[in-house]
Amino acid sequence: MSKLPEAPPLPHGPALTPMALVRAMVRAYAWRGLDPAAALALAQIATEELDDPAARITAAQMEVISGAAMRELDDEALGCFDRALPWGSYGLLARASLSSPTLGIALKRWCRHHGLLASDPLPVLEIEADVARIAVRLQRDPGAMTELCVISLLRNIHGLACWYVDSRIPLQGAQFPYPPPPHVDAYPLLFDGPSRFGATDAAIHFDARYLDLPVRRDEVAMTQLLQRALPLTVRSFRRDRLLVQRVRQVLATQPLDAHNAEDLAAQLNVSARTLPRQLKEEGASLQALKDEVRRQRATELLLRTRRPIKQVAQAAGFQNEKSFIRAFKAWTGRSPGDWRSEQAL
Structure with missing residues (x-):
């Protein structure tokens, strides 16, 4: 058995990791005929907690017990x-x-x-x-x-x-x-x-x-x-190097499910507070991406189809025709109908 290095004082943190994972490591010790007491003590895990199905340990404790077990068992697979x-x-x-x-x-x-x-x-x-x-x-x-x-x-x-x-x-x-x-x-x-x-x-x-x-x-x-x-x-x-692309994809393919940051964040499996921060780190903003995707979708439909303006608005992700017309005028200086007519000339 290898001698365990001394562990620094364990930082405080929430105890979220199931004790079941530690019990499995203790089984590996038993199969090898070894005593896990030193590793448990190093990780500040009381032996009486091992059989408690509700017991949890912190991430720091899990790091210490895993590293100690790998060294003592000489097995990074932990048996x-x-x-x-x-x-x-x-x-x-x-x-x-x-x-x-x-x-x-x-x-x-x-x-x-x-x-x-x-x-x-x-x-x-x-x-x-x-x-x-x-x-x-x-x-x-x-x-x-x-x-x-x-x-x-x-x-x-x-x-x-x-x-x-x-x-x-x-x-x-x-x-x-x-x-x-x-x-x-x-x-x-x-x-x-x-x-x-x-x-x-x-x-x-x-x-x-x-x-x-x-x-x-x-x-x-x-x-x-x-x-x-x-x-x-x-x-x-914290950085997601594909987040901007993933946001664009959701906005383009599921516009009705991405009206607000909460809905979009749920689609992307991130928190509503994290999403704008990560986009900022990538030099983007949610509103700018929404405008980009919606404008691209709207202009494509106006050019290539004869759909009524109300249907174009819905397909581009707008909740109503009025908000779409207002946004389109801000983008182009023209109403959707006027812009479509001008492009047809």
């Missing part, structure tokens, strides 16, 4: 895979994909290289239409370790993907091959988007356009990351 992954395995995987030109290539390489380290579980990247899917296929039943297995692997690759492109990658959903656990309320904190249980395999889903983003990190950044990689989660990334 979940068909073979142990020695300390440093995931750093090796991350470095092996660092030279990839795009995120899509980096993730394909990562999944392929992961299969060289362990044959079960098997992570794969799949693309269908405009949705990317990272699935974790279990070749055997890990039993009580299933939840820890798929959660840790999916969060690992999702966090690394965000880090590679220096961007938050919001999830459209996640799925898991087991029934909803007693602590199902914690899943929205672990994964963006709705979670589905009882699926054939575990997976996360996101917009496939993120796969085309360039890998923005270098060797220096990688070295810094590996000094403290465990806190790597999507929540540390």
Whole structure:
């Protein structure tokens, strides 16, 4: 057993992580005939809390117990895979994909290289239409370790993907091959988007356009990351490098469902307070994007169809004809009807 380094004082924070994940790590200790007491003490987790189904720990405690268990077990898979992954395995995987030109290539390489380290579980990247899917296929039943297995692997690759492109990658959903656990309320904190249980395999889903983003990190950044990689989660990334494009798409394809910031934010799976801040970071504003998309849609319909002005207004995302005419005059200095007539000349 390796000697554990001393942990700095743990910062305070909300206790949101289910104790069930720690119980799985304790099982891995038992299978190896080792004592988890030192790791639990380092993370300030009382042994009597382990069997409490309502118990939760903070993110800092989860970081400490995970790191300690990985070192003492010499297994970064925490006993979940068909073979142990020695300390440093995931750093090796991350470095092996660092030279990839795009995120899509980096993730394909990562999944392929992961299969060289362990044959079960098997992570794969799949693309269908405009949705990317990272699935974790279990070749055997890990039993009580299933939840820890798929959660840790999916969060690992999702966090690394965000880090590679220096961007938050919001999830459209996640799925898991087991029934909803007693602590199902914690899943929205672990994964963006709705979670589905009882699926054939575990997976996360996101917009496939993120796969085309360039890998923005270098060797220096990688070295810094590996000094403290465990806190790597999507929540540390506020920037979304595709947010402007995603806003445009929702406004163009679902105009009636995006009348206000709250509705639009719900469609994009971000908070109504976060959306304008992130757009500002990208040098855009919600109103400017609305005007751009609505104007483009309205002028296209006015030019290419003979729809009545009221129908054009609705199709462009306006709640009534009067507000559309007022906005169109602000854009062009003409009413929609006059503009259409002038273009026909």
